[in-house]
Amino acid sequence: MTLPTIHVGMLFSTSCWYRDPHGLPWVEYLHYGAQKIWYSVPSHAEGAFRTAMQDVMPMHTLRSHSHCPIWLPSDSAMVPIEELLKRNVPVSRAVQEPGSFVVIFQKCFASSICCGYAVSESVNFAPSDWLTTCMDAFMMMEFSREEAYFSIERFLCNVATDLKVDANVLSQVPIEELLKRNVPVSRAVQEPGSFVVIFQKCFASSICCGYAVSESVNFAPSDWLTTCMDAFMMMEFSREEAYFSIERFLCNVATDLKVDANVLSQVLSKLEALYSKEEELLTNLKMRGVTFVRSSQNVSKNHEGVDRKNVKRSDSSRPKDASNDEVEEPVCDVCSRRSYFSWVETKSDMNLCLKHGERFLKKHPKTKAADIKVIIRKSKEEIRSCINKAKSRIMELSQRKLSKP
Ligand SMILES: [Zn+2]
Numbered sequence: 001m002t003l004p005t006i007h008v009g010m011l012f013s014t015s016c017w018y019r020d021p022h023g024l025p026w027v028e029y030l031h032y033g034a035q036k037i038w039y040s041v042p043s044h045a046e047g048a049f050r051t052a053m054q055d056v057m058p059m060h061t062l063r064s065h066s067h068c069p070i071w072l073p074s075d076s077a078m079v080p081i082e083e084l085l086k087r088n089v090p091v092s093r094a095v096q097e098p099g100s101f102v103v104i105f106q107k108c109f110a111s112s113i114c115c116g117y118a119v120s121e122s123v124n125f126a127p128s129d130w131l132t133t134c135m136d137a138f139m140m141m142e143f144s145r146e147e148a149y150f151s152i153e154r155f156l157c158n159v160a161t162d163l164k165v166d167a168n169v170l171s172q173v174p175i176e177e178l179l180k181r182n183v184p185v186s187r188a189v190q191e192p193g194s195f196v197v198i199f200q201k202c203f204a205s206s207i208c209c210g211y212a213v214s215e216s217v218n219f220a221p222s223d224w225l226t227t228c229m230d231a232f233m234m235m236e237f238s239r240e241e242a243y244f245s246i247e248r249f250l251c252n253v254a255t256d257l258k259v260d261a262n263v264l265s266q267v268l269s270k271l272e273a274l275y276s277k278e279e280e281l282l283t284n285l286k287m288r289g290v291t292f293v294r295s296s297q298n299v300s301k302n303h304e305g306v307d308r309k310n311v312k313r314s315d316s317s318r319p320k321d322a323s324n325d326e327v328e329e330p331v332c333d334v335c336s337r338r339s340y341f342s343w344v345e346t347k348s349d350m351n352l353c354l355k356h357g358e359r360f361l362k363k364h365p366k367t368k369a370a371d372i373k374v375i376i377r378k379s380k381e382e383i384r385s386c387i388n389k390a391k392s393r394i395m396e397l398s399q400r401k402l403s404k405p
Pocket of ligand 1 (some may be wrong): 315333334335336337352353354355356
């Protein structure tokens with residue numbers, strides 16, 4: 001939990017009344033030297049202890065007049081034990097011999113006195129149930145202006161990524177906190193040989209209970225088409241890299257003979273919107289004198305760029321001599337958008353979507369037209385023909401429906 005601390009004491013060296021503000025227990029080992037005498041007050045007697053301390057040393061427990069949860073300043077007050085006993089505070093006493101351990105339970109108050117030169121070492125530790133109260137403890141410390149020994153954020157991150165930590169502890173880290181804040185969390189245990197379906201827009205997390213091999217795939221119900229453009233816009237806005245290009249997806253659906261008329265018409269309206277946006281951006285870029293290149297002339301360079309830039313999801317099984325259409329979409333260096341129809345490449349090896357290519361030119365007006373080029377994979381005519389295919393297919397399907405008896 002914390003780094004061990006070495007304590008070196010002389011005759012009558014004391015550690016004053018103290019309770020760990022993090023709510024942690026600690027263990028102290030007396031390496032060598034003289035005995036150490038410990039006094040402690042159990043957690044349940046806090047009220048009596050607080051009243052007695054207030055009575056004996058009012059100036060030292062000023063915080064107790066306010067509603068500060070941590071009312072006893074650390075290591076600052078030592079009172080004769082008789083004074084506490086007189087005020088009905090239950091105090092216990094232990095004599096620690098060299099070579100022995102003393103464990104101070106969480107929320108106890110403790111103090112100690114050395115009977116001579118002594119070297120000891122202490123460290124805090126946490127039982128796993130401490131996780132259920134740690135956030136409260138840190139909040140109280142903050143409220144009482146008490147400095148923590150460590151950052152709770154760092155601690156939770158370390159635990160969350162520690163391979164030695166069991167699933168029970170791991171799940172305790174966030175779930176307890178979520179439930180406390182009235183977040184409805186459900187839990188499912190997946191057995192080998194079974195499926196788990198995560199509904200759209202759910203938040204999910206999972207923990208393995210041992211070595212496990214699983215396989216996942218996304219799928220789309222047809223109503224996803226009504227919201228897909230918003231989802232891709234939000235990803236672009238949040239600089240979140242998409243797994244696939246929405247343009248490529250819509251083109252594939254538009255030319256798929258298994259797709260019904262309802263889906264086709266939804267795809268069609270989206271493709272038309274994408275087409276007019278594409279046309280507008282290409283016109284703007286053309287006006288700035290940018291070179292246009294067909295991506296087929298550029299496949300080899302493209303392959304390099306794609307392989308380097310998309311290491312995360314690179315598909316090594318894809319043949320190197322793949323056709324123009326097989327080349328993965330470059331990811332915009334600004335918004336992480338995947339561009340399927342066309343994109344911008346700069347001399348400094350940046351890949352940009354058309355929108356950010358145009359912004360780049362606006363920002364760097366001195367860029368030479370030769371230093372930046374638009375790579376076209378799907379020309380405007382090709383996109384148009386894809387749209388027309390979908391249109392005539394819709395006609396065909398509706399005629400077929402009409403001609404049915
Ligand atoms: Zn972009």
